[in-house]
Amino acid sequence: MKDLICDEFQNAVSELLIRHHSILDVLSKFQEACARTNRATVKAVTGCGCLSIEAKKRQIPPDVSLHELKDYFSSHLNGEICPSCQEMVETELGKTLFYMAALCNLLNLNLYDIFLKEHKKLSTLRIFNFT
Template sequence: MKDLICDEFQATVSQCLVRHKSIIDVLTKLQETVSRINRAIAKSVTLCGCVEVNAKKQQIPSDISLQELSAYMNTHLKGNLCPNCREVLEQELGNHLFYLAALCNLLDLNLYDVFVEENEKLSTLGIYSLS
């Protein structure tokens, strides 16, 4: 059974998308939402300071397996999003999901099916699917 939340979300997006119905509009709006997500995270670091980035070269032993790699990787993040930054980022991610669903609608793709297929691929191939 298909996930009703995804299907309902896609249907709602279809009804709400009035002004930016062109594939060109949707693609550029989708790209814009990625930029806004990046900007919201940057502001969390530079303006608010609730999150810090401490980036440096990853220290990875040469004799580990691919399965062990995750244990040696660092996110370079310190801290947690404050309630305000979390709210802004959730809003920006929501806008991104809106245009992602709009793109699926225009191309006659079902967002839930895309999720399921990607999950199956990840479950079957695991980290090997990411190369």
């Protein structure tokens, strides 16, 4: 059974996408949306300062198991995203989702089916899924 919200979103994108019907337009807008999401996240660090990044090489013992490996990595983020930065990142992620759905529409793919396939792969492979 398909998820109605995901299908409704994909259908709404199909109806609302007026100017960018070329695959080239959608691909470039998708890439731009991803870049704007990255920029909004970076601005939370460099502009607002609600987040900071502390990154360094992690020392991982050679005998660590795959299950323990997760304990040696972090997001490198410190702090909490403020409401203003959160709103900006969410806005940009929304645009990214819009163009992802538009790309699915042009390629006659169902976004929810893709979501389910990826979920099944993650559930099956678990920690052995190194993507």
